[in-house]
Every structure is written in C-alpha cells, then in structure tokens.
Amino acid sequence: MDFSKVFSAVDKHKDLILNAERHIWKNPEVGYKEWKTSAYMEKEFEKLGYKLTRAGNIPGFYADADTGKPGPKILIFGELDSLVCKDHPEANPETGAVHACGHNGQCAALLGAAAALKEEGILDGLCGSIRLCAVPAEEGVDMAYRESLRKQGIIKYYSGKIEFLYRGFFDDVDMAIMVHITTKEKGFTYTRGSVGNVKKVISFKGVAAHAGAHPYDGINALYAANLGLNAINALRETFKDEEHVRVHPIITRGGETANAIPADVTLECYVRGLSNDVIFSVNNKVNRALAGAALSMGGNVMISDRDGASPLVNDMNLMKIAEAVMKEIVDSEEDIEFIDEIRAGCTDMGDISAVMPAIHPYIGGAEGRTHGNNYYIVNPVEACVNSAKMIMGTIQLLLSNNAEKAKEVLAKKNLRYSSYEEYFKDIDRLMSDKEMLTYNEDGSVHVKA
Numbered sequence: 078m079d080f081s082k083v084f085s086a087v088d089k090h091k092d093l094i095l096n097a098e099r100h101i102w103k104n105p106e107v108g109y110k111e112w113k114t115s116a117y118m119e120k121e122f123e124k125l126g127y128k129l130t131r132a133g134n135i136p137g138f139y140a141d142a143d144t145g146k147p148g149p150k151i152l153i154f155g156e157l158d159s160l161v162c163k164d165h166p167e168a169n170p171e172t173g174a175v176h177a178c179g180h181n182g183q184c185a186a187l188l189g190a191a192a193a194l195k196e197e198g199i200l201d202g203l204c205g206s207i208r209l210c211a212v213p214a215e216e217g218v219d220m221a222y223r224e225s226l227r228k229q230g231i232i233k234y235y236s237g238k239i240e241f242l243y244r245g246f247f248d249d250v251d252m253a254i255m256v257h258i259t260t261k262e263k264g265f266t267y268t269r270g271s272v273g274n275v276k277k278v279i280s281f282k283g284v285a286a287h288a289g290a291h292p293y294d295g296i297n298a299l300y301a302a303n304l305g306l307n308a309i310n311a312l313r314e315t316f317k318d319e320e321h322v323r324v325h326p327i328i329t330r331g332g333e334t335a336n337a338i339p340a341d342v343t344l345e346c347y348v349r350g351l352s353n354d355v356i357f358s359v360n361n362k363v364n365r366a367l368a369g370a371a372l373s374m375g376g377n378v379m380i381s382d383r384d385g386a387s388p389l390v391n392d393m394n395l396m397k398i399a400e401a402v403m404k405e406i407v408d409s410e411e412d413i414e415f416i417d418e419i420r421a422g423c424t425d426m427g428d429i430s431a432v433m434p435a436i437h438p439y440i441g442g443a444e445g446r447t448h449g450n451n452y453y454i455v456n457p458v459e460a461c462v463n464s465a466k467m468i469m470g471t472i473q474l475l476l477s478n479n480a481e482k483a484k485e486v487l488a489k490k491n492l493r494y495s496s497y498e499e500y501f502k503d504i505d506r507l508m509s510d511k512e513m514l515t516y517n518e519d520g521s522v523h524v525k526a
C-alpha cells in the first residue's frame with residue numbers, strides 16, 4: 078500500500094508537532110494534575126476544528142474523526158502525565174516533575190495525527206472512525222493525591238485509562254493503538270506485552286511513647302514495618318521465575334521525631350505479576366506477612382490495595398499490520414526489533430488490551446535511563462513525527478478496503494474478558510481497605526487473610 082499521502086499529511090504539520098513536544102516538556106505535570114497540559118492540547122485540537130468531549134472533573138479529553146461511513150472505531154492514545162525525578166536537571170524546581178518517560182512526545186504525535194486527519198481527502202477511501210484520546214495518570218505518582226480524589230468521589234481508579242474505561246469513554250471503540258517512546262536511537266521495538274500490578278499503601282500502627290524515658294510504654298511501628306519488609310524478603314523464594322513477580326516497597330513516612338517511639342509508619346508498594354491471578358495470590362501472601370509483622374509487635378497494620386495495571390497482551394494480528402507500516406518508515410528492517418518476552422514494566426494500556434485488541438509498540442528517539450535523571454528526547458522527528466506517521470499509516474491500512482484488515486483483527490481477537498463487567502469485577506477484587514488484625518477480649522487475635 079502507498080502511504081505517501083498520509084506521511085506527507087503528517088510532514089505538513091512537523092512544526093506543530095515539534096512545538097508541542099517542547100512546550101509540554103517545559104510544563105510537566107503529574108497524573109490527574111495535568112490541567113495545563115490538557116488545556117494546551119484542547120486548544121490545539123479546537124484550532125483544528127475538533128469537537129471535544131472533556132473528562133471535566135479530571136484532565137483529559139477525546140475527539141473523533143469520522144469518515145461518515147460505518148465501520149470499526151480505532152482508539153489512539155497520547156498520555157498527558159509526567160514523572161517526578163527531582164535531580165533531573167530540567168525538572169520543575171518546585172514540583173520535581175519532568176517528562177522522564179517521554180509522554181510529552183506522545184501528546185505531540187497525537188496532535189500530529191489529529192492535524193493530519195483533517196487534511197483534505199485524507200479520509201477518502203476509509204470507513205469507520207478514529208477516536209483520539211489525551212489520557213491522564215499513567216504513571217503511579219503521588220498515590221496520596223489520587224486517594225484524596227477517590228475519597229471525594231472524583232475518581233474511582235488511580236489509573237487514567239481504567240478511569241476513562243469506567244466512565245464509558247471507550248464503550249463504542251473496537252481496538253486501540255499507543256506508541257511509546259523508548260531510549261534507542263531510532264526504529265521500533267515491540268514485545269509480547271508486560272506484567273500487571275496492584276498498588277498498595279501500608280500503614281503500620283503502634284503507640285508513641287518517650288523513646289528515652291518510657292520506651293516500654295510504646296509499640297514501635299517502624300520496627301513492625303522493618304519486620305514486614307524482612308518477611309516480604311523471606312517470601313521471595315516462593316515467587317516463580319515464570320510468573321515475573323516483583324514486590325518493591327518504599328517507606329514514605331518513618332516516624333515523627335527521634336525522641337518518640339514511631340506510632341505511624343507508612344509504606345507504598347507495588348506487587349507485579351504475569352496475571353491478575355498471580356498478583357492476587359502474591360498480594361495475599363504479602364498482606365499476611367505484613368499482618369504477622371504487626372502482630373509480633375502487638376501493633377496493627379492498615380492495608381489499602383488499589384488498581385495499578387492489568388498485564389499488557391499485545392494483539393499480534395494488529396501488531397503485524399502496524400509492522401507493515403513501520404517497515405515503510407525505517408531505513409532498514411533491522412531497525413524493527415521484536416523481543417519475544419513479557420516485560421516487567423507496567424502500563425494501564427494493559428487494561429485496554431484486556432477488553433479490546435490493542436498494541437503498545439515503542440519508537441526510538443530518546444536517550445538516558447527511562448524514569449532517570451538523564452532522560453531526554455534527543456530526536457523528536459523520530460520520536461514524534463515518525464510516531465504520528467506510524468499511527469496514520471496503521472489507520473489507513475486498517476480502515477481502507479472496507480476496513481477488511483480491521484475486521485480481520487476483530488474476527489481473530491482473543492480477549493481475557495467477555496465483557497467490561499467481567500473485567501471490572503476481576504480488577505475490583507484486588508481493591509480493598511483492611512485493618513489486618515482484631516485483638517479480642519479473650520486474648521485471641523483475628524487475622525484477615
């Protein structure tokens with residue numbers, strides 16, 4: 078197929094794409110706080126003539142480009158949020174926010190595709206429609222803020238794509254594409270997918286007392302947390318290599334003052350694994366270990382488990398179609414790398430892939446360590462312009478010839494859930510708030526499993 082028309086439609090908007098990449102890089106905002114980023118994107122979309130559906134009480138929006146003919150609807154994502162990496166030289170000095178995962182480039186590519194879709198004649202010969210979505214909150218940053226939004230009833234889910242799914246924004250969508258920027262010079266990479274996770278906030282409760290004069294009157298929550306970390310570490314030999322389990326806690330609050338026994342100690346943690354069943358079973362072990370640690374000190378532990386990401390399973394039929402377009406973009410086919418693995422990073426694109434055919438390939442153009450203090454997009458033409466070309470070419474291939482290829486992907490789809498309802502039921506079982514121990518008057522102690 079000849080992609081010259083869609084590729085030159087993207088090239089026409091090269092300045093728009095590159096300006097967006099720079100603008101958003103310079104104005105990073107973390108998940109569910111991307112108000113300025115979203116406003117910038119909204120303004121640019123409206124200048125192109127799009128009618129927007131805004132999430133409203135959280136950042137983000139979507140807009141449709143319709144061919145006017147019935148057919149499949151393809152969802153394209155650009156992620157709005159940044160990370161926090163305080164020692165990155167270009168981090169925001171007040172918030173520490175920086176686009177150390179390159180989502181600024183994704184927004185630029187989304188805008189490029191939006192502009193190209195408005196070019197004269199570009200939808201000719203296609204059927205169906207394209208939903209362009211600027212989505213918030215992919216990175217698991219600042220869980221306390223998300224919890225405050227949850228408590229106010231503003232969100233139900235910590236992850237932006239899950240929240241958008243829950244709000245029904247993708248109810249009429251058939252398949253989804255997202256291109257993520259990665260730290261290689263050029264070309265594309267794709268894998269089979271990646272693991273999922275649950276996000277945890279763990280609060281050990283003790284009793285404060287004078288650390289010098291009356292430590293025996295206290296219950297040390299920091300030592301309980303310490304025992305909890307050791308108990309988790311002791312469990313590691315039970316993790317199966319093939320299930321790709323990762324458990325990685327941090328202490329976010331270790332005590333108030335050195336002259337008092339710490340009474341309130343907070344940890345945040347992820348439990349990652351190959352499937353939601355694996356995550357569920359390992360998470361139960363972790364919770365039991367934490368409860369045991371609290372019990373050994375006579376304290377307690379509150380555990381809040383929240384949605385993180387479902388495992389990503391790339392639809393390989395859809396990927397093959399995208400790969401045909403990648404081949405038209407790269408100088409040599411060696412610049413397309415297939416890694417036949419499940420990776421241990423996570424993305425809420427996994428939740429999209431749980432309910433519809435979806436792909437999440439990577440494009441080069443960045444260097445340094447992803448999420449690190451030396452991450453930069455060094456080749457924005459590769460990272461953003463070529464990304465928009467891949468998106469546009471894939472749309473053309475999917476929706477031309479009466480959407481023959483898109484229909485083939487749909488006919489061969491093999492999803493983990495038969496309905497949104499079944500999917501939400503499965504992820505909701507991971508979510509809970511539990512005080513793990515109940516001390517009874519008869520001296521017995523009840524442990525929640």
Ligand SMILES: [Zn+2]
Nearest residue numbers: 177178216448
């Ligand atoms: Zn990231």
Ligand SMILES: [Zn+2]
Nearest residue numbers: 178179180257
């Ligand atoms: Zn990312």
